[in-house]
Amino acid sequence: MRIAVLRANAVGDFLLALPALEALSSRYPGAEITLLGLDWHAAFLRGRPGPVAKVVALPPVTGVSTMEAGHRAPPELFARLRERRFDLAVQIHGGGRHSNPFVRELGAGLTVGLRAPDAEPLDRWVHYGGHQHETLRFLEVAALVGATADRLEPRVEVTAADAAEVAAVLGEPPPGLVAIHPGANDPRRRWPVESFAAVADALGRPVVVTGSRAERDLVAGVVSAMRRPALPLAGVLGLGGLAALYRACDLVVANDTGPRHLAAAVGTATVGVYWCGNLINAGPISRDRHRPLVSWTPACPVCGTDGLDPAVPRCPHDPSWVAGIPVESVLEQAHDLLRSDHRP
Template sequence: MTSPSDDSGSARLSARRDLEPSSVLGPVGERVPDVERIAVLRANALGDFIFVLPALDALRSAYPSAEIVLLGAPWHAALWRDRPGPVDRVLVVPAAPGIRDPGPGEEPGDVADFLAAARAERFDLAVQVHGGGGNSNPFVAGLGARVTAGLRAEGAPPLDRWLRYVYYQHEVIRYLEVVALVGAPATTITPALAVTAADRAEAAAVLGEPTRPRVALHPGATDTRRRWPPERFAEVARELTGDGYEVLVTGTPAEQETVDAVVAAAGVPVRPQVGTLGLGALAAAYADCALVVSNDTGPLHLAAAVGAPTVGVFWVGNLINGASPLRGRHRPIAAWTTHCPVCGVDCTPGIYPHRPGDGECPHRVSFVADVPAAEVVEAARELLTPPQATR
């Protein structure tokens, strides 16, 4: 689409004429001719990146000879080094509002300098799968690509081909619809990340070889409203240890206190792993686990992407946007709290950073604390004991 007035009937009809109904997920736009280099902007957190993997796979299938360049963060560059998959290389974008948050001690970068250098890359296609486009669409337009495509929230400038950003949509499907605009139909809806031999060697050097099946618990989350209480994780640890599993409790250095609380409350031997595993090694550790139990946060989605069964604790709105739709290996457990447990304000609109306004309150207490441990344990045991095949 090129019209800035997406509400006009003519714009909608024009979009439909440009699309062919040839994908299981809906219409697919015309493929861009003579594409040698594709830029994809996705420079946010771990879970956000996992959600975009099927879209990257679709681009790789549609443009098999093109170089796919991820515009990301420093950790993307480290993760994707020598890793098979749809990304050929990573360009680290500057820390700037709406583009990327700065890391510890990092100063904001110069967007103009970055874009000037990026234009020398001569991108044929630039895709924005980074958000509603208020900041990211001008950034992508500044790359100078022949064709741009991406998301557009109300008030954001349009790209050449764009899709309305509607918050309540599963993230994987959202980005698959975006790449379909440029002729890249979905090849999968399941994010998958390869685990390398180097990942496995690093994990084994830290954890050793298992002497019994392992499960991992991840009790942290950047947003404290998504954190299930440590004592509930401790209860899960006790039950699964009693079932004969070795229990790892993973966390980032910022989550040390939360991990310590789980370990202290468990009362049984567990293995805390705080900052001991790099991201690739963490992926390998999860891949070798019989199960991962986690809040709705990046490590949960990483575990699923490397093939581990998962039980995730979700606030209901986040379940709509991020929980795996598959039930053979995954069990999302929903918390239905929508009013702040402290002040009683309906926080449904304001629980998301993308939608501040009505319903905002200053409290950041858990919105998932009412999920009973028994429900999580039951789901865990069901996945750990798969049904016998019937003849």
């Protein structure tokens, strides 16, 4: 009746986990699912239909809710969480070196989740390794308690509050709108702004360029490189508003990043720029409305460090690993999607 799920990271990470959350909700329809997440989860999921009933925003805990070293879970946190008397605790937050001990401290009747070779076991677990799609990985965990998926791709409902946020900023979005999203947290996943600008110009549609507040320079770079006018929107909309904006678009062209997952989750066609390793773990599962273009760059363009072996440490260089994807290839997929009615 009371299920805790640990998934305390970024937007795309949460969206990839939604099918597993929906599977748990379907298998245990009377249960209350509490997401152990972050502040943004609480804000985004408040009042939004879906499998998550409650969110507990965790403080910084190393390896659980932050990657920064030196953050230990305060003892009162576990006391508060044990008061919720979870029947089941689900760890879909990585290999478990830090997250499995955290989940075991919740005092749940049953713990299930992922386990890398260096992690503590849970009551039931599946092997965690590289090169597996995250959604399918999480569904393996859900299957440990009899939960199976009705669908493999996430869906997010756009609310009236989301639509009102867009209306306050844009009014009525123009018909035929295309969104360009040039950002990504990892600079190596960013396609050049000039390439995005060339695509936006060639499509001949009304264009909005989206980004976070920290991505203002990237957004401005695309707009200034374009020959046609475009509307820059960097840090203007919240995540719900961004969902509503993307729902109003005919197409979103983006790097491999949370906003591309969000656009797909609200039913909008996407063209995504992917590095090959990331495509395996986080690419779109279907190809009817979602077209990934893939860079097969195997190593750092600066120093040659192997990027295909998960055991090799990341080098300090940040050049784009996807810059070689041709503009013409992206345009081909974008035109094909825009020629057809690919809305669900």
